Amino acid sequence: MGLFDRHAGLLDAYRDVRTTGADPFQIRMERVLSPTEAIINGKKTLLVGTNNYFGLTFDPSCMEAAIEAIRAEGTGTTGSRIANGSYSEHVALEQEIAEFYGKKHCMVFTTGYQANLGVISTLVGPDDFLLIDADSHASIYDACKQTQAEVVRFKHNDPSSLDARLRRLGDKPGNRLVVLEGIYSMLGDSAPLKEFVAVCKKYNAYVLIDEAHSLGALGEHGRGLCESTGVLDDCHFVVGTFSKTLGAIGGYCVSDDPDFDILRVTTRSYMFTASLPPSIVASVRQALRIVKAHPELRTKLWDNVAALYDGLAAKGFKLGPEHGPVVGVHLPDRMMAIGFWRAMLDAGIYVNVAVPPATPNGVSLLRCSVSAAHTKEQLDHMIEVMAGIGRQLGVLSGPTLRVVSSR
Amino acid sequence: MSDIQNQNGELLLRTAQNMIVENDDVADTLVLRRPLARAEVMAEICRQLEPFQADDGRAITGATVISKDLSIDSLAVMDMVMDLEDQFDVSIPMNVVAEIQTVDELADTILALSARR
Helix, strand or coil, rough: CCCCHHHHHHHHHHHHHHEEEEEECCCCEEEEEEEEEECCCCCEEEEEECCCCCCCHCHEEEEEEHHHHHHHHHHCCCCCCCHHHHHHHHHHHHHHHHHHHHEEEEEEEEEEEHHHHHHHHHHHCCCCCCECCCCCCHHHHHHHHCCCEEEEECCCCCCCHHHHHHHHHCCCCCCCEEECCCCCCCCCCCCCCCHHHHHHHHHHEEEECCCCCCCCCCCCCCCCHHHHHCCCCCCCCCECCCCCCCCCCEEEEECCCCCCHHHHHCHHHHHHHCCHHHHHHHHHHHHHHHHHCHHHHHHHHHHHHHHHHHHEEECCEEEECEEEECEEECCCCHHHHHHHHHHHHCCCCCEEEEECCHHHHCEEEEEEEEECCCCHHHHHHHHHHHHHHHHHHHCCCCCCCCCCCCC | CCEEEECCCEEEEEEECCEEEEEECCEECCCCCEECCCHHHHHHHHHHHHHHHCCCCCCCCCCCCCCHHHCCCCHHHHHHHHHHHHHHCCCHHHEEEEEEEEHHHHHHHHHHHHHHC
């Protein structure tokens, strides 16, 4: 029995995927030209699957800040914050994020994945209870594997399902931590956060919300769903990422808990990995300034979301339940999704393909992520291309032929 | 046998033997709960698993190994467990779900959790 034998099923499925001639999980961006364009397979390709919600990856001021930081402080920190110390800029970034949320404390992590993994698994321990949404991101599921708390799953976006599970815990001792996401990454739907928070208050449970896909996108100041639903003060922990709206990499968690900083010496994904390099910290600080100073980027993003979502819906595609920076297009099965994805790439449009087991309820999706940097022409073009491919592949019915009866 | 009386000690309700009286604080009423019967749990599990039955038409029994004898992935198993949880008003922790192999084990887990309430 070989080490890879247990992956036999997955290997077969992956072979199926690759017989289409392109591997959606090993795409090579030969050259990235802008937040919305790259050269793929020698061809200029429109990017609608890179979570670049504000299009800040090529913002001149962010790029300058990063270059300046490299000149001043070098390319990397070569170690963790507990071993090699914090640079002043790490601390400044943490203060700025804490201020952005009006919370007292912030911890910055090297990736958003590590922020979720470390914070969630460390906040709860033996005899505690961790309650997670069924459609949670992999980083949350991995935290469940690391924690010593008892983990219970509730139905996606269903406060009554959470209520039933908290009720069943009865008067068992132990803390309850409920983990939610601002915008879910596959279908772009938002949690009914107000209702969830009410349930959590009823049972005295702590709330942690992951705003990875909603930072910048939701709320008057772009703080996320916790702001747009008016419950920021009731969210004990807010986690987020620098790798989407802020155009770099890294993660954070903010909280008002006076003892929050103890996580710096208990959270393994913080302690045992190298800290963010100066260039990233500098570009993220600048990107955060842009988010604060330019609310019109948020307006532009939602205008683009409406254009793409409504345009695809009008063509007859089955989409995720609501407008969101992520637009999930439902397709009948895995092979159709992969074939559709390949046809899109051939037509010069890059989106993500999402198939089971990475998707909720075994659905197969083309996952599109909208950017404020997309132009109306780019999105109109994409809608036309998708409609054409949809008709060719029989996902959409063809143009309706009007039958005129002759009397 | 447990009786329910009002403040004056008058007998309001005599509960049948082997019934459990519990206070449902949501509805603020007293409900009578019969201990869960194994056959009932087995029937429900089999009903939920039926769509995933193997092509060879082998019947689902207590000995059926859920992840091996049926065409169901681990995520679908967890989703089915959520439905069973609500049906029988128990919560099965994720690490316990991961240990469950057979239909019998799943039924036993539900019965044990239900009895412990």
